[in-house]
Structures are given as C-alpha cells and as structure tokens.
Amino acid sequence: MKNIVVIGGGPAGLEASAQLHRLGYNVILVEKSPQLGGHLAKWDRLFPSGIPAKDVLEKMVSQINGVKYFLEANVQSINLLHKSYNVILNNGITVLADAVLFTTGFDLFPAQKKEEYGYGIYEKVITNADLENWFKTKKDNRVTENPKRIGFVHCVGSRDEKAGNRYCSKVCCATAVKQACEIKQEFPDVEVFCFYMDLRMFGRGYEDMYLSAQKDYGVRFIRGRVSEVAENINKELIVKAEDTLSGKPIKVTLDLLVLMSGMQNCSEGTKVAHQLGIANAGNDGFFETKDAIYSQQHSTREGIFFAGACTGPKTLPDSLSEARAAAIEIHNYVKGIR
Amino acid sequence: MIYQGKQKIWSDYQKEIPDDHYFYVRSCIRQNLFPASEKTFLDITRNKLGKDFFETEHHTTCGGIAYHCDTIPQETSMTIIARQFALMQKYGYENYVCSCITSFGLYTETLETWREFPELEARIKENLWKTCKLEFAKPKYLAHASDIIYKYRNLIAAQAKYKLINRHTGKPLRVVEHIGCHYGKMFPSKSVGGAEYPYVLAGMIEAWGGEVIDYPERRHCCGYGFRQYHIRSNRGYSLANTYKKFESMEPYKPDMIITNCPGCPYFLDRWQYVISEMEGKTYGENGHGIPVFTYEEVAGLVMGYNPWDLGLQMHQIGPEPVLDKIGIPYDPQAKYLL
Amino acid sequence: MRERILGGYDDFVLPFMTGMAFILIYLFIGLIRIFRHMPAQDRTRFFKSLLSPSIMLKNAKDIVNDCLLHVKIFKRNILLGYMHASIALGWFMLIVIGHIEVALYVPQRNGILYYPVFFRYFVKQEGALTLKGSFFFFLMDFFLLIVLSGIGLAIYKRFRSRALGMRRTTRPCLADRIALACLWSIFPLRLLAESFTAGIAGGSFLTKPMHWLFSNFLSNDLHILPTWWAYSIALGVFFLALPFSRYMHIPTEAFLIMLRNAGIKASHPRKGFAEAEIYSCSSCGLCIDACPMNVNKRNLKYSSVYMIRFLRRRNEKKTKAIADKCLMCGKCVAVCPVGVESCNLKRAHRATRYNTLQYNYSYLGNGSHPAHAHADTQDTPDILYFAGCMTHLTPSIIKSMEEIFKLSGSKYVFADKDGGVCCGRPLLLAGKEDAAREVIARNSQLIQTSGCSKVVLSCPICLKVLKEEYKLQGIELLHHTQFINSLIKEGKIKVKDGGESLVYHNPCELGRGCGIYKEPQEILQQVGELRKGEYEGKESICCGGSLGSLTLSYEERGKITQGSLNALTGCNPHKIITACPLCLKTFAEKSPVPVMDIAQIVKENIYTNTYETYSL
C-alpha cells in the first residue's frame, strides 16, 4: 500500500485525506495543534449564508475514518530517498511517503504589527478571529454590553507593503460584511462602520450580502483606510480615516474596533518547505506552484503537492476544491499517469 | 491602555546608543528660544556624568528649515551636512549627536538616501571638495540629544534631588510627552520606541517618577510645520493644529508637557497664549496654561539646577506651578534678574 | 282625480321632509363652501360660463348623457350601463311625472315638496278612467318597473360583480350600506304603497294586479298607511345618509359637469373644485381594475377611489401615501364615469408638500445654446429638434431621428444635442409647481427666440408639457410620430413593409396625455404587420417606468412592466414598438422580444436610395 503524508489538518488537509483514503492509499495526516480543523475550528459561522462552521467541520471529520492522524505533531525532517520521501515526525514516527501533500494553510496576520491600530495596546481593539471567538463563546471582556458604535477595518496586513503583504487576502471583505451583519443581530442599536479600500465581493451571494448589510442592517461603508487609532479618557477609541469619496478627513469614536487580519503563509509550513527547497519562490511568502494556471496542485518538485491557502489566500470552498483536485493529481502521480 | 502591549513594541524598537565620545552640534533656533537647554545638556553630560561631548564653533546650520520651506534644494542641505561630518572627522569623532529634531531627521534622511543612491553621495563628496576643499566620513553612529538623555536617564535619576511627584498629594505628576515629528515618523527604526509609541521621553518620565499621559492626539504635530508658521496667512492653520492637541489633552488635566524638538515647546508654549487671547480658553490650573519644558530643562530640574539658570523665565507659561508641585525652591524676585 | 286627504298633509311625510330639508341645507352649504374656496378667477369663469349658450348646451347634453343615460358606462358594459341608466332615468322620470300630475290634477298643491312624491296617497280616482289618467298611470308604473329592474340588477351585482364587467369593486362603508339598503327598499316600498292604495287612487299594469293579488289574502286598506310610512322613512333615511355615502354623487355630479365645462381645474387637493370632484366620486371602483399598479394585488389600496375616500375623510397620512405612489398614467381618469381628474388631485396634493422645497435654477440661463446658433442668420431651420433628457439614455432614437431628418431633407437644429435641460414636466408631476414654472419660462424663451416654426420632440413627456404649459406663439409642436407620419404622407420619405409582426405600446403621455393615437398606427401599418395588444388606445397601460410615481419601488415597477409586456406579447409579435424613450428603456430590460422606438423601425424600413425605390 502506498503512503501519502498530508501536512496540516485544516479543511484542505481533512478533505484531501478523506479523498485519498477512499482512493485506497495509506494516508498519514500530521496536525501541529491538539485538534483538527485549523482555523475553521475557531470560526463561528461562514459567509455568505451563515452556515455554522461546526456543522461543516463535523462533516469533514466524519469522512476521515481510517486515516491515521497525529495531533500535536510536527515534521522534524523530510528528505528524498530514491523516489520517495522520508518524513520524520517529532513523535518519533518515520514514514516513507510516496507523495507529500502540503495543506499547511495560513497564519492570520499578527495585527499588533500594524502599531497604529493599537491591537494589544488599546483594550477595545480586537481582530476578526477574536470576534469569531466571541460569537462562539460570548466570552471576551473587550466586547461590552450595549456598544454605541463599532468599526471594522478591512485590509489589516493586506495590500500593505509596509506590513510586508502587498497582496489581497481575498476573504476579509466578505468576512467583515458578515461580521458587521452579525454584530447588528447581536446589538440592533449599534452603529456599524466598515472602513474599506475596495469591497471585493467576488463570490456568489457576496454582493447580496453586501447589499443586505447596507439595506437591512444599515451598515455604513466608508471608503478609506483607517490611519490611526487612539484611546480617549473614557477608554473609547478615536478612529481617524479619510472619507475618500468626499475627500474629507473623518473621525469617529468607537466602542469596539475589529481588525480584519489578512492571511499570510503558515510559518510552520514554510519551515518544512524550506527543507525541500520549495518554500517561498514567490515574493508574497506563499508557496510557488508549478505554474499559475494549469498545475495549481503541483510544486516544483516531483511528489510534493499543494492544496489550500498555502499557495495564496483562498475561501473555504476554494480550498476544498483544491484538496479534491490534489487527491486526483497525487493518484495520477503515484499510478504513473501523466 | 495595555502597558505590556507598549512594552512589547518598545522592545522591538531599541536602538543601540554608544555610551561616550560624541561630536555635538547645536540647533539654530533653540539657542534663542530655550537658551539654557543646550548648555544644561553639555553641563550634565560633561560635568555631572563625566562624558566626552565635543563641540566646535565652526559648525553651521544643517539647512533643515530652508530645506523644509523649499527655499534650498536637497543637494545644498546635503553638502552642508557633509561639511559637518567633515568637521566631526577632523576632530576625531565617530558618533554624531545633534540637538535639533529637524537636523536629526535630515541627517537620517541624508544617510538613508546615500545608502540607496551611492552616486548621490559621490556627487556630494565632489560638491564638498569643490566648495570647501574638505573630505568627509559618515558618522558611525547618529543620535539625537534626547536619545543621550534617555540613555543616561537612570544615571540622572541616581543623582536626582527631586522626582516628578506632586509633593502635596504624593502622586506622580501627569506628564504629556511630545515628540518632534522628524524624530521617528520618517524612520521609525532610528528612534527609541518607534513612531507610534515613542519611548524616548516616556522613558525619562518614568525614570524620574512621573506618569505618562497618552491622549488621542498624542501623535499630532505641534503645529509648527515650517511654512505653515513662517507665512503669516498660514498661521491660522498652524494654530489650529496646536488647538486640536490641547483640546484633546484637556480632559487628562496634565501638570506639564515635555518635548524633544526645538519648535514644539515654543509653539505649545506660545500658542497657548494666543489661544487664550483668541478663544478665551486656557488649559492649565487656575486660568493658567500648561507649562511646557524641554527634556534638558526637566533633567536639570530633577538634578537640582536653579530654575532661572535653566532659562525657565523665557517661557510664556510660567513654570512656577510645576516647581511648587515638585517642591523645587526658587526666588520669584530673581526670575528676571540676569 | 281629486284630493282625498283634506289639507294635503299626513304625519308620514315627516321623515321624508326631514331628510329632504337636511340634504337641501347640506347641499346649499356645500355649494357656498366650494365657491368660497375657489380661486376668484375660477369663480368668475364659472358664472360667465352660465351666460354662454354653447357651454349651457354642452352642460345640458353632458348632464343627460352622464347623469341620466350613463352613456360612458354603457360603452364599458351594457348591463352595468342599463343598471345605472334605469335607476337614474327612471327615478328622474317618476319625479317629473309626479310633478306634472300634481300640476294637472291638484294645482293648488303645486310647490309642496312632498306632494308629488306621495301623490297617490293624497288623491283618489273618481269616475271612469280617462285616457289621460290611464296614460299617466301607465307611465308611472312603467318607470317604476324600469327602476325596479335596475335595482334588481344592482342587487345581483352586489353578489356577482363580474357579470357586470367589474372584477374588483370597493368595500362599502357603513353609511354606504345604510344608503344602499334604503335605495334598494325605496322602490319596492313605493310599489307596495301604491299597490295597496291602487283601489282608491287607481293604478296601471303593475299596481293594479298587485292590488288584486294582495286583496285575495290581505285587507289592503289596513296596509296603506304603514307602507307609505315605510316609504317615507326609507327616503328620509336615504337623504340623511347621503352626504356620508358614495351616493352623494347623485346630486353633485351635475354641478361638477358645469364646473368642468367652465374650464376649471383643481388647484387644491381638497377644497373648491376638488371638493366637488370628491363628492362626485361614486366609489364605483372602475379605477381599481384600470390601475396598472394592481397587477400587484397589494397595491389595490392605492387606487384613485381610495385616494378620494381618504381625501373626503381628511386622512392625511393615507392620502399622502396614495398621492405619492400613483404613476399618473391617467387611465383611471379615462375610465372614470364621473370624469374625476384624480391625477390633478394627486398633483395638487403633492404640491402642498413639495412646492415649498427649495430650488435654484439660476444656472439655466448660462452659456450659449445650439437653438440660437442660427437665430441671427438668414438660414434659420424650420425645425427645432428637442430630444429630451430620457432620449439621451436611448441614443438609438436620436440616431434614427437624425437619419430621418437627413433622408427627408429636413433642415433642423438639434436643441439639446449636448444634453440640454429638462422640460419641467417631472417637476410638475412631483408637485414642484413654482420650480416647474421657472424652468418652463426659461425654456419657453429659448424656443420662442430660436426662430424655428416647428418643434419636433421625441419624448411625449416633454410634448405634453410643451403643449399644455409653454404657450408658444405660432410654433407648431409635433411628436416625432406625427412628424414622421407627415413626412411619409408628403412623400418626403418612403417606407417599406419589413415583413415583421409588430405590436404598438401606446405611451401614457402620448396617448391619454396628448391624444395622439392615429399617427403611430398609420406609420406602423406601413412598415409591418400591426397586431393588436390586449389594451389598445385609451385603454393602454403604463410600462411601469413612469416618472409620475414618486414612491413606487423598482420591484413593484418590475411587476407592472411584466404585466404590460404580457398584455403586449399575447399576440406573438416579432417586435414591440413604442414611441417614448422611457417606455423603451423600461421594456428593453425585461422584454422577451426586441423593443424599438417607432423612429427606429421607420429608419430600418426606409428606402435610402433611388435605385431601391425603382427596383420595386
């Protein structure tokens, strides 16, 4: 039986493992954290229709029966032996893999790097992930009862050369609009402001979500990036931006500011990729695929495959499609089908 | 405000400051506006702390004001600067320290520009040779005088006679720190603590017993802005900026303001008078303004210098309330006796 | 025939007299109110009209046609027409003949209000039946029968309105129900009373046999007085309920006709002329079926009849909602049997709210205007082409018109080539009358000083306001359908049959608005096979794009458009042809078949060179 190592137990890793297992391979799934699901496990609901993340994850996990997976496991070393890869995990397990699939996903941009937004300094500044966690658990001292005004800053750590990420993280606009609506559901009287540069509502149903945020929830969209955040004596946040549509500086006092942290390539995954010399051929930090259109699942090395956000920001359905595509590509590779 | 968050950022922006042997250059305008500050700096560093700070009467302006007023081109100011560096080299120094923030900004800008465009540096070399028959070497280390006082803050605290503590209440004085724009905003990595939450003055205040106030418009310019002030018809704009800062700090009821720039203490001090004339509004106690100091003046005060020797009688806003709070004795009769 | 009751009085007349006195006083006060609230010039105009024989003749004709014969309703549905005409004419004749009888037989009772009404009670037949007597007996019974047949139909209609050509009708209010009950019972009661009295007062083919029938099992004389009481009460209550019911139109309609014929229009949504209109509305509900908004059933409550009902009840909130929602397509006005110009009421109502909103059109006089390009020179073209704002969103119309001008050799100047200025009609429709006047004044001057003798317009919205409000001296105003038609007739352009089947959508502003129906038909018959849509001519329905409505949402408009398209495409045409840029743009979004302006289809089917002309 052929061995396939899948690195990363997020949605792409789970889906690819399930598919490969069904194709008859011996799949070894390596996950660094104590639970499966990656970022999905920390999310509450999913855009555009608000499906609970839990339902999606449960469905995925239920599909991987028979897959060997190791939690809290890291790839300690990986190197080529003849035509297969010798993968040594930190828990002492060694696998001779016929193919390796990177589904290492993404790290959220560390919002404290945008110092001017004061994440970690001002009490009422949180990130999209923090807000999701609050939606899930309703536990976060920073989210207080009856807020008057709440702001969302799009593109935090995206489209920002100074932050090191010039690219668009793709999902934050839709996430911001989703969260803006959800926060209105929680606090109907709150005034919600979204500070955006462009609204990238590219997917099916996203534009409707945007319209609904305006029409049904009265969310105010301000075209302009927040330039700085300060705290006043009442611990409220004073946010400055330009309303670029009127060409005027704008100021608003908020009770909560949510930073839409973007995606950057997973640092753990990058370390492993370094050993293979396939990390970061592109200047955006994401793994370089064999080509940009036709061979999205192939790395530049034989037998190493990619799926999901490790090759650039992706939505959940994108990642799942890639996972399925990767499973087929690996199958073809192992069977010698060209 | 989460103090640990700021500490994290401060730890990211620590610059190495050599301990001794500096070539010191003065500011053009400080000698008129706050004449004892530079004298105090040299007295503290040389005589109280026993350090080597050399200065020569042959140094000139850096050309910063003219450069920022668009009256001389960049090459001219760079050539002036090259001459200063030549003087430093001539007297056998490698560490360069300037009293002025505009100079510090311009020196940094020049060195960074030369690093990016070596051909420009070569041309300046040529210019300097043609004009002055001088050759220069770039300083090994560039500091602002406030970096030096920051470096020695604990040495000063060890010799201090007074603390920034209100002796009537026993509580720390509430101190607003104002950093000159050109200190860290252009090149955050060249500053102590970065551009967003600079630590250079905050460190002094903490070391000397005061409490730093972080108010919403802390980052804002003092209002000088070179041509905004120099042209009378623009002065309303200069004033409006200062006004905005005071409106923002008002609720915090600060006891004093410390600055590290030639222009800032002047404008924060004198514009308070103008605002009180125009708007009938004052921001200090009992209808007075908030006293404004340079960091050298404050260092001198805590070390027990006679306030009038520090030139505090030159301030528009009388320093007496602060002296009373700290408990520094002074002879009111001697204030204007030189 | 001679008086039976000495003194000519009985207590049972009291209910009738009370009602009668009430209604007469009410009407008198109402009349004073209407005159008082009317602008002075309208009042003068009305009194002057009473001196004009031609207007008086028209008044008489209209009153007979509308109030008695109900010709308009006959045209819509014969049964419905008969129902109205039988009751109105029959009742009227009963009153007239009653008076004649009084004058002939008991002239000493002339002028007593109740006497003709209860004539049969007060007189008795003496001696043999004369020919004259039997003639009147017959007439009375005949008209009573006519009325009763009408009442019968009315009762039938209450349960099956569809049989009388009405799909939807209004819900009657309490006063309506009371008045209706009275109305239904008045004539059967009269029949009963007269039948019971027929033994004494005589009767004819209806009352005599009834008398005979009753005498078999009832002692008729005992029932005489109670039935006359009941008859009188029914009449009295009817009159008392009248001002609060829809039947108020019976006394007011004739007055409205006279006001209208005098040329008066509503200048206030509730007072003066409007009040006459409001009370003349019979709440028949014909406008409900007519309203194009009602493709969406939710909108039934926005029909004109409800607007008038809420105006009458002074319900400001609901009136406002209806006034702002209306498309102003004018179809309700076209079908209204009373001729209530409800669109004007809505406009007047909008004016009470929007006329005071600020505006500043000082910019309109700025800059040179293409209309004046030739004004000083000898070669001033005859024709000023005014495309209109909306036409600039449908450049195909402009291109076609330019081509037609060129091919027909017409010299013209394009007034709003670079965008131009609005005609002012949208402002008028929104009730911003003062603002509209300013725009109209500025535009009028522009057109007047251009030196052109003809203005050709592509937008019927502009045409209507130019015709009605601009007062352009010696300048002929033509819609491009009229212009093209004249070109064809004069042989300046020749068109061919393109072989396609076409259906014509009649734009509201062109048809009902400007009365232009014939020309588009004539043109289209020459360029293709013209088929009939579901609604033709005056009955055509709005495309949904109308500028008239202020509050109708896009979704609601979409349903109207769809309904209108369904009605047009029932005949399976290749193309829908219209003659208004707004209709064109509105239809084009949703139509399953291509939609074109009439100018486009003409341009497509024009002979462009002589060779082609001769080759056929």
Next chain:
Amino acid sequence: MVKFGFALNPSSRIDLDKTDREKFAQLVELEPDVLKCMACGSCTASCTAGKFTPTSVRSAILEIQNGRWQQALDMLKGCLLCGKCTMVCPRAINTRHLILAINEVYQSGK
C-alpha cells in the same frame, strides 16, 4: 484683544459622532433606498443639472451620512427631478423620491 492678523482655521474634518441619527432614521423611513447607494457615480455622470452645477445624488447621500446636510441640500438645489439618475442607478434607488425626502426631512432646519 490682541490683533494677530490670523485666526484659528476651522476644521474640515467630519465628526461622525455628531451626526443626527434621529433625522437620518426619519429619512430612512421615508425612503429606505438611501441605504442602498454604493457610490458608483452613475447618477452624477448622467445628471442633467450636473452639467451646469455640482448636483450629485451620490455626493448628497454621502454628505447626509456624514451629517453635512446643508451641503447635501445645496447640492440638490439645481435638481430638475428629470429622473435620469433613477433610470441609470444600478442599485435601483428611487433617486427622485430620495431627493424630495432629503429636502422634506432636512430643509429649513426642521
């Protein structure tokens, strides 16, 4: 008072804390379409009056949202209600009624 020859410059900054939410709510009730604008500018581009004046529904909506209703009213003064903006609006905003409603709610400091 001392004559300085200059005066405090007024701020051009928009303070969203000071917008009148109640009035805006009134406007939303009269014409909820005001919420639907996505600032594409089609209305401004096609505006008949806009050729001569700064009339712009898009900008007026923005000014209202920013609490600067006087500017919005000024901007709409030249409007002829011709309805072209309604025809071209991709979000199907009832611009004509919106303009009337803005005037109704905000005019004469009501």
